[in-house]
Amino acid sequence: MEFFPHPMTFILILFISYFFCLGIAADCGGKNVAYTITVGRNGKVTFKTIQAAIDSIKSNNDQWVKIHIKAGFYTEQVHIPREKPCIILEGENSQNTIINFSDHYSVPQGTSSTGTFISWPSNVIASDITFKNSYNVDDKGNNKIFPAVAASIYGDKTFLLRCSFIGYQDTLFDVIGRHYFKDCYIQGEIDFIFGNGQSYYENCLINAIGRNKNLAGFVTAQSRDSPNDPGGFVFEGGSIVGNGKVNLGRAWRAYSRVIFHNTNFSSVITPQGWNNFGHVGEENKFTYAEVDCKGPGADTSKRVPWTKKLNSAQLQEFSLASFINKDSWLNNLPIIS
Known part of the structure; x- marks a missing residue:
């Protein structure tokens, strides 16, 4: 098994394309x-x-x-x-x-x-x-x-409901823009949720399939690269299950941001939980937090020392309404049964 670095050469084109996409469709004719x-x-x-x-x-x-x-x-x-x-x-x-x-x-x-x-x-x-x-x-x-x-x-303003994403390495490329994943299933082992989306995962089941018992995988590889970048992954509720061992994330870029709130962690989670991915000395720039999580993998006593403690006001910044829905785009979507 090899751990491949992610290609980064397209990032400038990516940002240009993203803002171009934002301008195409501000409205889809209502609901x-x-x-x-x-x-x-x-x-x-x-x-x-x-x-x-x-x-x-x-x-x-x-x-x-x-x-x-x-x-x-x-x-x-x-x-x-x-x-x-x-x-x-x-x-x-x-x-x-x-x-x-x-x-x-x-x-x-x-x-x-x-x-x-x-x-x-x-x-x-x-x-x-x-x-x-x-x-x-x-x-x-x-x-x-x-x-x-x-x-x-x-694309910005993307809603994925009751969808499943099945792969092994790099399953879900959550590239950029505001994305809402609700009641989804995501399977993989290595960096299987990665990118710099500004994304909210609600009540999602994450399955870490460990093939190599001697190497722990990584659920996330989030790539936020500046303190003003809006990107980040917020997981509300849901569960992480699987076999073998898996870290909650590693820092693809220096301002990587991932928050788990009220998530159930099985024993698949490693004691350290997080990895700096070579960003030695930059760990204070990360925003890695676990708030009110539960289950056998939620013991934080042996976590890396640079995880963040969020107060109630800081946690509110990562609510669904504040983090991705300030302009109420979710409220204006057609009803999905």
Whole structure:
């Protein structure tokens, strides 16, 4: 097993693209859905692939369009380009609506383009779907582990409800922008939630699958790189389970920020909990905190000394309303049943 560094050369383009995306769709015509496209393998459907349905939507779309995905196993890479905001992907259940692809890090494509699901624009909703990258998961004879992304989320104002993300290394690339993950399942071992999204994970089940009993994995690799950067991962409730051992996070960049509140930690969590990832002497810049967590892995007596203690006012800054919903964008989304 190898621990690969994440490619960083695209970061300037990433920020430019992000702000471009913000300007495309400030509004999607309210809470109403303009029309629905149905995708399925058989029966009365509009398209047989999800990508064909996305391709049919006009550029610079300004009204909510729902793509209803019938239960099935879809082997394809799904890409929502930046000029197509206001899209809802609706599965029938994450256990039987599965999008799978098998790709992995290589030169020159890097990590970011390997995702089974790649979403660039603002205003995207996905519900009741499994996004899986099977490269490191299904091939049990593959001794060489590479980053293999199940989903890459670039766009601001993205809501993911009851979705599953299955991979091993770099499962969920939470790149940048405000993202709300609710009642989701996330599986992996190495840096399997990574990036610099300004993201809130509510009631999510995190499963750390330990293949190598001699090496502890990492749930997060958060990449905030300045004190004024809004990025960070907040986990509210939910649980971390699994086998082997896993750290809560390591600092991809020097101002890495991750908060767990009211989360249940199984014994899979290492005693030290966190790793500086080579940022020796910069640990005071991190914001790593565990507040009111419980379970056998929540004992903080042997944690690294540079975790933060948050008072009630500081914790309030990381509430759903304060951290990602100050402009009430979540209140203006179509109702997802």
